[in-house]
Amino acid sequence: MRLIVVGFGNVGRSLLSVMMEQARDLDERFGVEPKIVAVLDSKGGAVDSKGLNMRELLETDTKEGTVAATPKVGQFGLTPLSVIGDVEADIVLELTPTNPVNGEPGISHIEKAIRNGKHVVTTNKGPPALAMRRLQRMASQNKVLFRFSGTVGGGTPILEFTKKTSEADEVQSLRAILNGTTNYILTQMHDANISMDEALSQAQRLGYAEKDYSLDVNGIDPALKLTIIANYALEREISFKDIRITGIADIRLEDVQNHKRERRKIKLICSIDDELSVAPVPVEAAQPICVDGSLNSVQLRTKYIGETTLVGPGAGGLQTATAILSDLLYIHQTRSQGNEA
Amino acid sequence: MRLIVVGFGNVGRSLLSVMMEQARDLDERFGVEPKIVAVLDSKGGAVDSKGLNMRELLETDTKEGTVAATPKVGQFGLTPLSVIGDVEADIVLELTPTNPVNGEPGISHIEKAIRNGKHVVTTNKGPPALAMRRLQRMASQNKVLFRFSGTVGGGTPILEFTKKTSEADEVQSLRAILNGTTNYILTQMHDANISMDEALSQAQRLGYAEKDYSLDVNGIDPALKLTIIANYALEREISFKDIRITGIADIRLEDVQNHKRERRKIKLICSIDDELSVAPVPVEAAQPICVDGSLNSVQLRTKYIGETTLVGPGAGGLQTATAILSDLLYIHQTRSQGNEA
Numbered sequence: 001m002r003l004i005v006v007g008f009g010n011v012g013r014s015l016l017s018v019m020m021e022q023a024r025d026l027d028e029r030f031g032v033e034p035k036i037v038a039v040l041d042s043k044g045g046a047v048d049s050k051g052l053n054m055r056e057l058l059e060t061d062t063k064e065g066t067v068a069a070t071p072k073v074g075q076f077g078l079t080p081l082s083v084i085g086d087v088e089a090d091i092v093l094e095l096t097p098t099n100p101v102n103g104e105p106g107i108s109h110i111e112k113a114i115r116n117g118k119h120v121v122t123t124n125k126g127p128p129a130l131a132m133r134r135l136q137r138m139a140s141q142n143k144v145l146f147r148f149s150g151t152v153g154g155g156t157p158i159l160e161f162t163k164k165t166s167e168a169d170e171v172q173s174l175r176a177i178l179n180g181t182t183n184y185i186l187t188q189m190h191d192a193n194i195s196m197d198e199a200l201s202q203a204q205r206l207g208y209a210e211k212d213y214s215l216d217v218n219g220i221d222p223a224l225k226l227t228i229i230a231n232y233a234l235e236r237e238i239s240f241k242d243i244r245i246t247g248i249a250d251i252r253l254e255d256v257q258n259h260k261r262e263r264r265k266i267k268l269i270c271s272i273d274d275e276l277s278v279a280p281v282p283v284e285a286a287q288p289i290c291v292d293g294s295l296n297s298v299q300l301r302t303k304y305i306g307e308t309t310l311v312g313p314g315a316g317g318l319q320t321a322t323a324i325l326s327d328l329l330y331i332h333q334t335r336s337q338g339n340e341a
Numbered sequence: 342m343r344l345i346v347v348g349f350g351n352v353g354r355s356l357l358s359v360m361m362e363q364a365r366d367l368d369e370r371f372g373v374e375p376k377i378v379a380v381l382d383s384k385g386g387a388v389d390s391k392g393l394n395m396r397e398l399l400e401t402d403t404k405e406g407t408v409a410a411t412p413k414v415g416q417f418g419l420t421p422l423s424v425i426g427d428v429e430a431d432i433v434l435e436l437t438p439t440n441p442v443n444g445e446p447g448i449s450h451i452e453k454a455i456r457n458g459k460h461v462v463t464t465n466k467g468p469p470a471l472a473m474r475r476l477q478r479m480a481s482q483n484k485v486l487f488r489f490s491g492t493v494g495g496g497t498p499i500l501e502f503t504k505k506t507s508e509a510d511e512v513q514s515l516r517a518i519l520n521g522t523t524n525y526i527l528t529q530m531h532d533a534n535i536s537m538d539e540a541l542s543q544a545q546r547l548g549y550a551e552k553d554y555s556l557d558v559n560g561i562d563p564a565l566k567l568t569i570i571a572n573y574a575l576e577r578e579i580s581f582k583d584i585r586i587t588g589i590a591d592i593r594l595e596d597v598q599n600h601k602r603e604r605r606k607i608k609l610i611c612s613i614d615d616e617l618s619v620a621p622v623p624v625e626a627a628q629p630i631c632v633d634g635s636l637n638s639v640q641l642r643t644k645y646i647g648e649t650t651l652v653g654p655g656a657g658g659l660q661t662a663t664a665i666l667s668d669l670l671y672i673h674q675t676r677s678q679g680n681e682a
Contacts, residue, residue, distance in 0.1 A: 022511075030508075155645060155646035155647075155649075156646065156649050161498065161651075164667065165498065168496075168664070169496065288632065288652050291629065302496075302663075304663045305496035305497065305654060306496075307653065307654075308497050308651070308652065308653030309653065310502075310651050311650040311651075312646060312647070312649030312650065313647050313648075319645060321645065322510045322646055323509070325509040325510075
């Protein structure tokens with residue numbers, strides 16, 4: 001299984017660590033031997049059709065700040081589009097950051113990969129949130145698979161859980177907490193009785209919030225995830241702009257503490273029923289969906305089963321790396337069943 | 342998709358209702374048209390290679406107490422083994438009650454089906470708990486599939502959730518509440534401060550406990566489920582008798598109430614780490630796994646993701662029917678990918 005890795009941040013580095021640790025297991029249990037034939041970051045890349053040394057890539061990246069500095073195989077100025085087009089590989093892993101405005105350059109990377117007959121696995125929310133149907137159609141025409149488990153819930157399998165439930169049952173409504181940063185902030189306002197600003201700096205110190213936390217606080221990040229769930233797992237035809245989005249910026253400590261006295265917690269709830277929305281809502285503290293800290297949760301109400309809830313960490317490099325592995329195994333298993341031909 | 346239904350109790354009847362309601366959806370979304378070519382209960386059966394009328398089967402069963410009384414196509418004295426062997430079909434649904442001693446007659450039904458080249462879906466815990474590896478090998482040799490999603494968690498996809506997580510990550514330990522009846526009893530002792538006997542009669546009045554509740558109260562039912570999870574989803578080689586089982590019979594109201602003061606609840610916890618056990622254990626009330634009433638839950642602790650928890654109803658006819666549908670869709674999708682050939 002020859003892989004091209006585009007984008008080498010926290011998730012990419014975590015993936016290489018997990019692959020090295022699990023190499024024997026992947027081979028023995030599934031017959032999968034992942035080989036990285038190219039890896040790219042913003043400064044350039046490294047290419048080796050015989051497979052790059054993962055440990056060396058990680059060391060070079062740590063020391064030099066770019067994989068382009070890898071001895072012998074590294075090259076400054078290499079670009080994703082040329083590598084995706086020219087280097088022989090089975091799967092492209094698109095791991096660049098989310099651009100919520102137009103999904104670029106992720107969408108172009110993915111289109112190039114698909115047109116070149118390469119499967120795609122991405123953790124970038126932009127392309128599946130803004131162009132899912134188009135990319136799915138293109139993938140299907142080119143007989144390749146397009147997977148994005150890591151875009152929602154980190155390693156917690158929110159997409160597959162929702163999709164499988166919706167296949168055998170009718171999902172009538174969904175409620176979810178899909179953003180760890182805002183959930184951490186709201187939890188601290190509730191538990192520690194501190195202001196949003198204090199909670200936010202705490203989240204940054206602990207690494208839960210990025211420097212640019214605006215996509216979290218204004219609700220864009222969870223709305224992108226909700227769009228992916230609605231289109232992929234519930235087969236709805238939803239555009240990102242159909243979602244009514246309210247962030248948490250206007251939530252006051254006083255509101256949080258007033259609800260606390262009534263055993264409710266204000267949570268940034270993503271919901272799907274007749275409408276789609278992301279908004280801060282008071283939730284009964286005893287509800288299974290009402291999880292704290294940086295946890296994510298999703299609750300489905302269905303016609304036959306009733307209510308089911310899945311809870312787990314919503315982000316993290318290692319967690320997201322397992323979601324990528326899960327997609328790689330899916331592609332491996334589907335290919336060996338001859339589905340792609 | 343031609344089906345033989347063996348055993349026609351609550352689950353079988355619910356399945357027919359769901360199939361009638363979802364017929365159009367199954368056809369349009371998946372191209373699946375389930376056709377029941379034979380159905381059997383303890384008194385006989387009904388057979389029609391063109392497909393039995395589901396509504397008529399349900400009406401006859403309600404009025405006459407057996408599908409054998411169905412006009413024209415019904416026949417008293419028909420036996421499962423002869424029908425499984427003689428009637429042409431794609432899949433046998435083995436829905437007879439669980440026999441925890443030797444898995445019969447379920448195991449014989451399933452062996453007969455597999456030898457005759459028929460896929461098997463079962464909700465009977467005996468065969469997968471007591472003979473999983475043998476039946477899996479036999480299925481694989483005969484190029485058919487053997488599925489049993491409905492044996493654990495009703496419609497809550499505990500088996501698939503655990504299996505998928507364990508494929509892409511390392512599950513280090515598992516804790517679960519897998520029996521709704523005992524969970525209802527323990528919840529009532531906690532919440533309503535009533536004795537086990539009172540809670541049990543309440544559970545029976547509400548239909549949560551069968552007349553013979555001994556398999557629940559003595560921990561056999563959840564231990565069978567734990568065996569299935571360990572072997573199927575975690576690929577361990579575990580025999581039912583490897584599990585240390587303690588039921589809830591010795592739990593006193595006083596103990597429950599003492600723990601309540603410390604915000605703990607006594608729960609019948611199934612656990613897998615170095616050892617496998619089923620035993621009543623005090624659990625922090627705030628833990629996501631600590632669910633009430635007849636709910637089930639499973640919590641996985643893994644190497645990379647951390648802790649994930651799935652919660653949902655653990656039983657019920659309609660719920661279990663969706664698990665059967667899910668298995669039927671799996672067989673349909675796998676067959677159309679040519680895996681069985």
